[in-house]
Amino acid sequence: MRGIPFIVLILALLVMVGGCSQTEGKSDSSPTNEEENQTVYTELDDDNGEEAQSSETDVASDEQLSENMNIDEYLNAHYKIDGTHYETDVWESDSGMTNYTVKLLPDTEEYSQEINKKLQDGHRENYEETEIMFDMAKQIMDEVPEVKDKSRVDSVSWVSYDGEFKVILIQDFENSEKQADGDSLSKYSSNQIEYARVWLQLAPNQEIDELNVRHIPAGEKLNPDDETSASYPEDIIQLAGSRLVDGSVTYSGNGDGTINVYNIPLRWDGQYPAGKDFYEKIIQKTKLVHIDTGDDQKVIRLIKLLNVH
Numbered sequence: 001m002r003g004i005p006f007i008v009l010i011l012a013l014l015v016m017v018g019g020c021s022q023t024e025g026k027s028d029s030s031p032t033n034e035e036e037n038q039t040v041y042t043e044l045d046d047d048n049g050e051e052a053q054s055s056e057t058d059v060a061s062d063e064q065l066s067e068n069m070n071i072d073e074y075l076n077a078h079y080k081i082d083g084t085h086y087e088t089d090v091w092e093s094d095s096g097m098t099n100y101t102v103k104l105l106p107d108t109e110e111y112s113q114e115i116n117k118k119l120q121d122g123h124r125e126n127y128e129e130t131e132i133m134f135d136m137a138k139q140i141m142d143e144v145p146e147v148k149d150k151s152r153v154d155s156v157s158w159v160s161y162d163g164e165f166k167v168i169l170i171q172d173f174e175n176s177e178k179q180a181d182g183d184s185l186s187k188y189s190s191n192q193i194e195y196a197r198v199w200l201q202l203a204p205n206q207e208i209d210e211l212n213v214r215h216i217p218a219g220e221k222l223n224p225d226d227e228t229s230a231s232y233p234e235d236i237i238q239l240a241g242s243r244l245v246d247g248s249v250t251y252s253g254n255g256d257g258t259i260n261v262y263n264i265p266l267r268w269d270g271q272y273p274a275g276k277d278f279y280e281k282i283i284q285k286t287k288l289v290h291i292d293t294g295d296d297q298k299v300i301r302l303i304k305l306l307n308v309h
Contacts, residue, residue, distance in 0.1 A: 071100055074147070079136050083111045098151040102140060103159045104133065104169070112161030119158065119167050119258075120288045133158060134256060137169035157257070167290050168257025185296055188303050194253060196302035199239050200294045202261065204247040213308040214238045222264060222279050226272040230279035232262075240266055251289075260286045 075086040081104070089101040106112035118127040137156035145151050155171035185193060195213055200206065216236035221229040240248040248266040251259040263282055293299075 071144075075102065075140065075144075079140055081132060081136055083107050096150060098148065099154045100144065100151065101154045102137075102156040104137070104156065105159050106161050109161040112165075115158065116160050116165050134169050141170050141172065155257075165290075171257050171293075185299065188300075192303045192306060193299060194291070195237070195239060195306060196299045197291050197294050198249055198251065198259060199302055200298055201291055202249045202289070203239065203241075205241060205245065206298075208241040208246050208305065210242040210307055211302055211305040212240045212242065213306060214240070215309070222262075222282065223268045223272070223274075225268060226274055226279075228273040228276050228279075230276050230283060233283060234260075236262070238264070238266075258288055258290050261289050262286050 071088045071090060072086050075088065079086070084104050084106055087103045087105060089103075091099050091101070093099055106115060115129060115133075118130050140156050141153045144153050153172065156169045157171075158167045158169055160166070195211065199211055214237070216232060216238060218234050218236075219231050220236075221231050223229040234252045236250060236252055238248060238250045240246065244266065248264075250262045250264040252262075253259050263285065
């Protein structure tokens with residue numbers, strides 16, 4: 001009987017020791033879990049902070065692009081044409097408008113010669129390379145002003161490797177802000193400006209009292225008095241003063257700052273019939289000419305002399 005209480009006592013001691021062990025185990029594991037949880041929460045907070053900071057940086061970059069962008073880098077990044085690069089003249093008008101005069105230049109002399117020839121032959125044949133240039137110029141004219149407030153593209157031109165040959169791919173005639181004698185070209189139509197600029201550059205006499213404009217439809221004979229005369233393959237514009245001595249300019253417009261000039265006299269003198277071959281050679285020898293913007297004051301003076309028939 002004495003052995004039974006001793007056994008009970010031993011069992012009680014074992015139960016107490018086991019309980020203490022479990023308590024110590026729980027106490028050791030608990031801080032570890034709390035540290036792990038704390039570490040996880042800290043990492044999540046850091047990630048959120050980086051995302052917020054990155055977003056703020058993106059916004060700042062957009063603002064820099066809008067306010068202080070390098071226009072040449074922007075054009076070369078967004079409107080790149082193989083074998084070419086952009087250079088831009090930037091000027092401010094009196095109204096605070098930022099104006100971009102964009103030049104598209106060839107990377108090599110060989111490519112320049114190739115494109116020069118295709119632009120010169122453009123009124124006879126369509127070339128993929130030049131069509132891409134004209135399309136891209138229109139995109140630049142339409143889209144770039146939307147990237148930066150109070151800005152406009154004045155013109156986009158192809159300029160040859162040596163700088164000698166230039167073709168305006170697109171020009172904003174009607175919104176020009178250059179002033180002349182208090183008068184602005186923006187008051188006049190693109191056709192009026194074209195007539196005056198063509199005469200200013202090509203006509204033999206600038207001292208005229210009237211600038212007559214005659215529209216000749218495609219299909220009309222070059223020489224109406226000669227039955228063997230070939231016909232114009234396109235709509236034609238003929239400019240002339242009020243006197244024979246003033247001369248004349250006969251051309252078709254390409255809508256891109258260039259014209260096709262026909263060597264046609266205002267009055268035909270000679271022996272006729274001349275034969276169809278004679279007139280066909282005149283058509284084949286039309287000359288592509290780039291029309292400069294000229295002096296605004298002189299352009300406006302000529303516009304005021306226009307008499308459109």
